[in-house]
Amino acid sequence: MGMTMTQKILAAHAGLDKVDAGQLIMADLDLVLGNDVTAPVAIHEMEKMNSKGVFDKDKIALVPDHFTPNKDIKSAEHCKCVREFAAEHNITNYFEIGEMGIEHALLPEKGLVVAGDVVIGADSHTCTYGALGAFSTGVGSTDMAAGMATGKAWFKVPSALKFELVGKPSSWVSGKDVILHIIGLIGVDGALYKSMEFVGDGIANLSMDDRFTMANMAIEAGAKNGIFPVDDKTEQYMKEHATREYEIYEADEDAEYEKTYVIDLSTLKSTVAFPHLPENTRTIDEVGDIKIDQVVIGSCTNGRIDDLRVAAKVLEGRKVAKGLRLIIFPATQAIYLKAMEEGLLSTFIKAGGVVSTPTCGPCLGGHMGILASGEKAVATTNRNFVGRMGHVESEIYLASPAIAAASAVTGKISSPADLGL
Amino acid sequence: MKAHGTVHKYGDNVDTDVIIPARYLNSSDPAELAKKCMEDIDAEFVTRVKPGDIMVANKNFGCGSSREHAPIAIKAAGISCVIAETFARIFYRNAINIGLPIIECPEAAKEIAAGDEVEIDFDSGKIYDLTKGTEYQGQPFPEFMQKIIKAEGLINYINS
Numbered sequence: 001m002g003m004t005m006t007q008k009i010l011a012a013h014a015g016l017d018k019v020d021a022g023q024l025i026m027a028d029l030d031l032v033l034g035n036d037v038t039a040p041v042a043i044h045e046m047e048k049m050n051s052k053g054v055f056d057k058d059k060i061a062l063v064p065d066h067f068t069p070n071k072d073i074k075s076a077e078h079c080k081c082v083r084e085f086a087a088e089h090n091i092t093n094y095f096e097i098g099e100m101g102i103e104h105a106l107l108p109e110k111g112l113v114v115a116g117d118v119v120i121g122a123d124s125h126t127c128t129y130g131a132l133g134a135f136s137t138g139v140g141s142t143d144m145a146a147g148m149a150t151g152k153a154w155f156k157v158p159s160a161l162k163f164e165l166v167g168k169p170s171s172w173v174s175g176k177d178v179i180l181h182i183i184g185l186i187g188v189d190g191a192l193y194k195s196m197e198f199v200g201d202g203i204a205n206l207s208m209d210d211r212f213t214m215a216n217m218a219i220e221a222g223a224k225n226g227i228f229p230v231d232d233k234t235e236q237y238m239k240e241h242a243t244r245e246y247e248i249y250e251a252d253e254d255a256e257y258e259k260t261y262v263i264d265l266s267t268l269k270s271t272v273a274f275p276h277l278p279e280n281t282r283t284i285d286e287v288g289d290i291k292i293d294q295v296v297i298g299s300c301t302n303g304r305i306d307d308l309r310v311a312a313k314v315l316e317g318r319k320v321a322k323g324l325r326l327i328i329f330p331a332t333q334a335i336y337l338k339a340m341e342e343g344l345l346s347t348f349i350k351a352g353g354v355v356s357t358p359t360c361g362p363c364l365g366g367h368m369g370i371l372a373s374g375e376k377a378v379a380t381t382n383r384n385f386v387g388r389m390g391h392v393e394s395e396i397y398l399a400s401p402a403i404a405a406a407s408a409v410t411g412k413i414s415s416p417a418d419l420g421l
Numbered sequence: 422m423k424a425h426g427t428v429h430k431y432g433d434n435v436d437t438d439v440i441i442p443a444r445y446l447n448s449s450d451p452a453e454l455a456k457k458c459m460e461d462i463d464a465e466f467v468t469r470v471k472p473g474d475i476m477v478a479n480k481n482f483g484c485g486s487s488r489e490h491a492p493i494a495i496k497a498a499g500i501s502c503v504i505a506e507t508f509a510r511i512f513y514r515n516a517i518n519i520g521l522p523i524i525e526c527p528e529a530a531k532e533i534a535a536g537d538e539v540e541i542d543f544d545s546g547k548i549y550d551l552t553k554g555t556e557y558q559g560q561p562f563p564e565f566m567q568k569i570i571k572a573e574g575l576i577n578y579i580n581s
């Protein structure tokens with residue numbers, strides 16, 4: 001029996017010719033990531049270890065993004081802890097706010113992850129880099145501490161689900177709609193402990209930004225990782241962003257998959273996940289009349305330049321509904337700058353939106369857009385759990401940038417078609 | 422090694438945002454986190470919980486964020502073991518890495534009720550509901566993980 005793409009990458013990093021699902025392995029890491037919430041806990045754990053140094057100062061990325069620019073004194077102390085640790089250990093990839101971004105948008109952009117890598121991050125959306133053909137997965141702070149010290153992590157080799165994508169999505173249908181559709185299909189634990197491997201001709205019709213969005217939300221189906229094969233678009237992306245050598249792994253012909261789903265992209269419609277789980281999906285024509293108070297466009301899921309371009313296309317020459325708050329947060333400084341140069345920011349501001357510096361901010365109910373009781377928001381983020389963006393009686397509807405922008409204009413969940421687009 | 426205590430029961434998909442809401446993540450002090458544990462789905466939990474108590478839930482317990490603050494908060498609140506139908510994988514890892522015992526057992530997760538008195542034998546994976554007089558066989562940890570739990574977490578395991 002052959003190996004899946006994920007299994008091949010893991011085998012190579014464990015120094016083994018072959019691994020099987022369920023096998024426990026110790027793998028070498030190409031990158032270990034932490035943020036201002038998880039790194040302080042990891043740093044504290046590292047202090048308890050016998051060996052105090054880091055395994056490789058170039059293979060650790062520290063990105064204070066959750067409560068930055070520092071929200072309060074406690075978060076300032078956390079960031080200080082990370083900053084001091086980075087200085088003490090000479091960490092190459094520590095990003096202060098002026099050069100930062102939301103970690104999962106930032107690392108690929110800085111070329112810190114390439115195809116064939118094994119990456120762990122003390123953040124559940126570390127699975128985002130599967131878009132590049134890398135194995136990457138979220139872990140906790142203790143794993144991060146052990147990873148920083150030893151350059152290794154233990155894994156149970158996952159089995160896999162195969163998603164064969166065919167066809168071309170219609171206009172306004174994006175990677176976000178594809179992944180919401182899939183999560184609606186298999187449920188929030190539908191891929192528990194497993195890999196989600198995307199294959200098929202349809203992938204060529206998805207931009208890198210679409211693929212990042214999809215891999216990002218693999219965790220919302222409980223998956224260990226989501227992974228895409230490497231094609232021309234991936235190689236082009238890596239040429240533009242990275243200098244490191246990459247390695248392309250392909251699944252064996254006879255690789256074993258627990259189940260195969262065929263998804264015809266041409267039949268998909270814009271999809272919205274209703275509160276309070278990403279699996280509560282409805283297509284836009286089934287949504288009904290839902291009045292909203294806030295729209296949030298951004299995050300590691302949908303804060304990339306393609307997302308902002310789509311939002312600007314919808315908002316161009318329009319105004320947000322009276323009484324509605326539109327908050328846009330580009331995912332990195334580079335995206336922010338590009339959006340400025342392309343005139344997208346001025347479109348947003350003229351429409352009546354506010355544009356925030358890159359931060360996780362409202363996505364996790366941290367700051368910069370917290371909801372009051374009874375309020376409803378459409379967000380391009382990835383989680384709509386109870387209390388995720390504020391009060392426990394607030395509601396989050398997850399959607400694509402196109403739906404979010406259209407909803408901001410009408411004041412209720414809407415599609416660009418409702419605006420005649 | 423055994424655990425013995427009263428059960429606090431929850432449903433499916435208990436996520437890390439309700440176990441410890443992000444608004445409290447500006448702290449990483451276990452005692453402080455424990456005070457806010459489960460606040461958004463069970464505000465009374467922190468006043469009701471006694472040291473040694475057991476948490477029982479249905480499927481996909483601990484889904485969502487990778488915050489290790491979640492198992493830390495549960496452990497610091499006094500919970501000696503979590504039994505669930507299934508666990509979300511990052512929570513599973515984190516619990517083992519910080520030395521919070523967790524057991525997957527669908528039957529026990531379904532049948533054990535809130536307030537029951539339960540005993541767990543970690544060596545055999547057996548779960549006894551003393552209130553109901555029932556017994557369940559939970560999935561014991563693979564040997565590799567038992568070593569980490571015995572060392573009381575991954576850091577001690579690496580140090581040894």
Ligand code: SF4
Pocket residue numbers: 066102103104123125299300301359360363364381382
């Ligand atoms: S943007 Fe949201 S989901 Fe992404 S890393 Fe930040 S808090 Fe997590």
